[in-house]
Structure formats: structure tokens, C-alpha cells
Amino acid sequence: MNKLYIVLPVIVIIAIGVMGGIIYLHQQSLSVKPVTTTEFSTTTSTSTTTNAITTTVTQTVTSITSYNQLIYVTSSASSPTPVYLNNSTIPSFYLEVNMWNAKNYNGNYTMVFNPLTRTLSVSFNLTQVKPLEWTNGYPEIYVGRKPWDTAYAGNIFPMRIGNMTPFMVSFYINLTKLDPSINFDIASDAWIVRPQIAFSPGTAPGNGDIEIMVWLFSQNLQPAGEQVGKVVVPIYINHTLVNATFQVWEMKSVPWGGWEYIAFRPDGWKVTNGYVSYEPNLFIKALSNFTSYNITNYYLTDWEFGTEWGTMTSNGTAYFSWTVSNFSETLL
Structure with a gap:
């Protein structure tokens, strides 16, 4: 007891x-x-x-x-904000407000990246934008390096065109607000440049280099130059493989830099909301039939995604919002 x-x-x-x-x-x-x-x-x-x-x-x-804190991109100038993921010492990609052609404006914009959900949220509400231009800016996310940048993001660029490895670009786009009067597109942009540009960080492109764009949607806006043909390129839209027809637009030498410009614009279709995936290699192969240069020894330095916006038809206003999630570039 x-x-x-x-x-x-x-x-x-x-x-x-x-x-x-x-x-x-x-x-x-x-x-x-x-x-x-x-x-x-x-x-x-x-x-x-x-x-x-x-x-x-x-x-x-x-x-x-x-998980990292939310990343706010505040600089309106063409100065990329690096995003580091998984404790890497190399940026996974860059973010940029890129209001390269808007000298003055009233209002506000936000550009925020959430590392946990891999979502970039962009919102613009501007008035009295000057000058009135077809394109005032291009808020974007990208991997690689623009010619003007000083370092590469990611580890797949630069790629020599003559023996480039196939890769897939994929993302979810959701256009939530859009003023019907502004000039606007949803598009990718990239640079195919001579070796001396690819391996000389900070060197601007010029005569002899190529800017390529792949559009998914446009409003009150068309590519620079003139339409020179059509091509069919397979892409995935909402996980369904589609043989999509694109108009091909070309300007041999742009007046704002001298490089050649070639854009692929949807012919009778558009994507403003949903999943998109495609192989940039297929567009570069199609481009080789239109460019005046032999690009075998050229290099692809990046792949960008964003929205061009302008105020030529909106009397200086710019009102739109969108998100892009899970932007990735994967070697095949």
C-alpha cells in the first residue's frame, strides 16, 4: 500500500x-x-x-x-530585379517593370512576386502618361540575359543556335483587368545575337542582331514592320496540343536600335487566361526562313514573358492587371 x-x-x-x-x-x-x-x-x-x-x-x-518574403519590384527603369530560389547564388530569373518609354505619368503600379506560389502579380493604373506611344512599357519575367544586362539568370543560356538543346517554356497566364482603349499585347520576347554580344555583358544589340517575339493576344496593336507570311507551330493551350497558325511580321532594321525584328502573331485565335507551353526552338527554326542572316553561329541569350502596353489610343491612360504563375524553362 x-x-x-x-x-x-x-x-x-x-x-x-x-x-x-x-x-x-x-x-x-x-x-x-x-x-x-x-x-x-x-x-x-x-x-x-x-x-x-x-x-x-x-x-x-x-x-x-x-520561404522568402514577397518580392516587390519598384524601379520603373530598365533595371532587373533578381530572384533567388532554393538558396541558389545564381538568380533563377529576373523581374522588370520596364517602363522604358514612359517619361512622365500619374497614378500607381504594383509588381509583386510570391516565391511560395511562384506567382507574379502586375497591376497598372496610370493617367497622363507621356509621351503617347504604341508601346510605353513591358512588365516582364525572364530567364537568361538581355544584351544590356550584366549577368545571366538560370543556367541554360546562352545557347548556340547551330546546336541548341530543345527546351520548353510553360506558364499560367490570367488577364484580370484591361482598359479596352489601350494598346496591349501578351507576348514573349527574346534576343538572337552575334557571339560578340552574347559574351560581352552590357553590350547593346544593333545591326546584325535579331529580336524575336511570340504573341498570344493583342488589342489595338500590331507588330512592327509588315506581315511577310504565315506559319503553323504546335503549342499546348490548356494542356491540349494545338497546331496554331501565326502571322509572321518583320522589320529589317528598327529605327530605335538597328536590329532586325521578327514577331509571330496569332492568326484568328488568342489566349488571355490559361496554361500555355511551347518549344521556342520551333519558332527559331521558322524564323530562319525569314531572316536575312545566317544564324547558325548566333546565340539565344534569354526568353522573356510579359505584356507590352501603350497609350497612343487611350489618351494617356493605362489600366490593366494580370498574373503569371509557374513560369519555367525546361531542357528536353
């Missing part, structure tokens, strides 16, 4: 201790910052001897995954 009287208080004390430990762990997990996910697991073992009861509480951290 005396042993029983001794054991019962010990059990009560230990039980209270175990509950306190569990409550403490629960409170600790609630205090974790919102940008960090931490999982705890506990195990309890009990052994009994003739004189005492031993209880062990073990805290095991099973996983700790940290």
Missing part, C-alpha cells in the same frame, strides 16, 4: 509535465513566422520499475522549409 501511495503522485506529476511539454511545443509552433513552415512530432515512452515510473518526451523536428 505504501508503494501505491508513492507511485500515484509521481504519475500525476509526470502527466502534468508531459501535458505542459506538449502545450509548450504547440505554442512554439504557433509563433513561427508566416514565411516558414515547421513541422514537429513527439514521441512518448513509459517504463515502470518497482520503485519509479520513467517518462521520456522527445521533440523531433521532421522538416524545416523556409
Whole structure:
């Protein structure tokens, strides 16, 4: 009987201790910052001897995954913001507001990237934009390096055209607001340049280089130059393979830089919301039938995605919002 009287208080004390430990762990997990996910697991073992009861509480951290804070892009100039993921020392990609042709404006814009959901959110609400132009800006996300940049993002560029590895570009686009009076497109942009441009960071392109665009939608806007043909290129739209017809537009030498410009514009179809995936290699192969240059020894330095916007038909206003999620470029 005396042993029983001794054991019962010990059990009560230990039980209270175990509950306190569990409550403490629960409170600790609630205090974790919102940008960090931490999982705890506990195990309890009990052994009994003739004189005492031993209880062990073990805290095991099973996983700790940290996520970066939201990334706000604030500079309206053509200065890319690098995004580092998975503790990499090399940027995974760049973000850019890129209001390269808007000198003055009133209003506001936001460009925010969420590393957890891999979503870029863009919203513009501007008035009195000057000068009035067909294209005032191009908010975007991209991998690689524009000729003007000083470093590459990702690890797949530059690619020599003559032996380039096939790769797939994919993303989800969601156009949520659009003023019907503005000039606007949803498009990819990229640079096919001579070796001396590809391997000389910060060197502007010029006569002898090529800018290529792949459009998915346009409003009150057409590509520079004139239409020179049509091509059919297979692309995935909402996970369905479609043989899509594109108009081919070309300007031999753009007045704002001297390079050749070739754009692929949808012919009778559009995508403003949904999943899109395609192989840029197929567009570059089609481009080789229209360019005046032998591009075998040229290099593809990047692949960009964004929306060109302008104010020529909107009396200086620019109002639109969109998101793009899971933008990726994958070697095949």
C-alpha cells in the first residue's frame, strides 16, 4: 500500500509535465513566422520499475522549409530585379517593370512576386502618361540575359543556335483587368545575337542582331514592320496540343536600335487566361526562313514573358492587371 501511495503522485506529476511539454511545443509552433513552415512530432515512452515510473518526451523536428518574403519590384527603369530560389547564388530569373518609354505619368503600379506560389502579380493604373506611344512599357519575367544586362539568370543560356538543346517554356497566364482603349499585347520576347554580344555583358544589340517575339493576344496593336507570311507551330493551350497558325511580321532594321525584328502573331485565335507551353526552338527554326542572316553561329541569350502596353489610343491612360504563375524553362 505504501508503494501505491508513492507511485500515484509521481504519475500525476509526470502527466502534468508531459501535458505542459506538449502545450509548450504547440505554442512554439504557433509563433513561427508566416514565411516558414515547421513541422514537429513527439514521441512518448513509459517504463515502470518497482520503485519509479520513467517518462521520456522527445521533440523531433521532421522538416524545416523556409520561404522568402514577397518580392516587390519598384524601379520603373530598365533595371532587373533578381530572384533567388532554393538558396541558389545564381538568380533563377529576373523581374522588370520596364517602363522604358514612359517619361512622365500619374497614378500607381504594383509588381509583386510570391516565391511560395511562384506567382507574379502586375497591376497598372496610370493617367497622363507621356509621351503617347504604341508601346510605353513591358512588365516582364525572364530567364537568361538581355544584351544590356550584366549577368545571366538560370543556367541554360546562352545557347548556340547551330546546336541548341530543345527546351520548353510553360506558364499560367490570367488577364484580370484591361482598359479596352489601350494598346496591349501578351507576348514573349527574346534576343538572337552575334557571339560578340552574347559574351560581352552590357553590350547593346544593333545591326546584325535579331529580336524575336511570340504573341498570344493583342488589342489595338500590331507588330512592327509588315506581315511577310504565315506559319503553323504546335503549342499546348490548356494542356491540349494545338497546331496554331501565326502571322509572321518583320522589320529589317528598327529605327530605335538597328536590329532586325521578327514577331509571330496569332492568326484568328488568342489566349488571355490559361496554361500555355511551347518549344521556342520551333519558332527559331521558322524564323530562319525569314531572316536575312545566317544564324547558325548566333546565340539565344534569354526568353522573356510579359505584356507590352501603350497609350497612343487611350489618351494617356493605362489600366490593366494580370498574373503569371509557374513560369519555367525546361531542357528536353
